[in-house]
Amino acid sequence: MSISVAFVDDHPILLEGLVSLYSGKSDLNIVAKGENAVDALKIVEEHSPHVLVLDLSMPGDTVAAIEVIAQKYQGTRIIVFTANSSIETAIQVLNQGVAGYVLKGSSASDLHQAIRTVYDGDTFITAGFATKVIMAMKTAELRRRKQAQQRLSLREEQIVRHLMRGSTNREIARCLDISEKTVKHYMTLLMQKLDVRNRLEVVLAAQRLDVLPDGTVDRGRIN
Template identity: 50%
Template sequence: MCPISVALVDDHPLMLAGLTEILRKQPTFSVAATGSSADDILDIGLRLAPDVFIVDLMMPGNIFDVIAKLVEKIRTKILVFTAMTGSDYAVRALNAGASGYVLKGSSAQELLQAIATVHRGDMFITPAFACKVIEELKIASLKKMTGTEVKLSIREGQIIRMLLRGFTNRQIAADLQIGEKTVKNYMTILMQKLNARNRLEVLLAAQKLEGGTDPIQRH
């Protein structure tokens, strides 16, 4: 099995060196490239297409625009690794296309877990910070879902209920006896139907719908 290729972009040389050293000691990861600005993210992504990017937010350039551009152009996962603890920063990053948000100060093991999690298609947020982010996303989701009627197929309804029970894409695929790629396709459809930009917004919209505040029509 090929190691997960990771690109590291941070404008603090010591932090960049430390992250590089941690990853190089792990046989399941390889360091594809390093950079120090938002422009480096786009350049590295288009040249090397690493599996996962680890990026800081506070760097030269518009990091949010770059994240949005990159995920549109190539199949890569963006994991934000930052000291910014404002939930608004996390929401902006996730809405731009990031798959994870880890606070600096987290353990090396948590960071490695986050990389593996986003690589397999799931979302990761530092647990101690997740409640603030979820609340912020919930407010935005409720505003978007007001007065909306959503029609879900039987299969989509099954997936929604599994999401509410905390199932990952892999677990959903195994339980329904379908391919993991098929589950991802359903997630894309659900994001469109629920007007959601990411997995967390799908979950929040599903919680609201299942709670009975908006009608769900299944066919």
């Protein structure tokens, strides 16, 4: 079975070159071509190609078109074929559902491989550039996980609020109607979660997270 492919690019010579080059591939069937974001949407609606190869820098809102296609026409896999080597842009469109990101300047065999790869359900990113994108995505994910881990529960917030007033463990336990042992347990959790060493650092770290109301800390009572 041949893979149906459509190309969309606003550079006529490049577009004709792509169509001519890949029309000669026995495993590909070029079903349509276009020049802008609107064309991309129309092509997917009318031809439902297995793979849509499109540039990012075209007339119209290409990123919005990608988002619509990825959400509504999941039978079409999208390859961005672009000169844009911005890691942030690559991550953005990959998160929106793009299956391939191929830099212009890649070889004809690279784009052919990308078409076959995304058709098979995998992701393809230009070699070399892929390493940078993957590392950036991993770094962003680790940052998100760390931020999620640092979010305070309701009980933890209550305890930190009392710490800000200079309350002792016994006073916190009495106010929250829990045992001192439970307060100590929460203090241990807070220090681990916020990666700090003592009660004062718990308060300062929690304030940096911006999860507490404005207030002053009575440092003389925190020890």
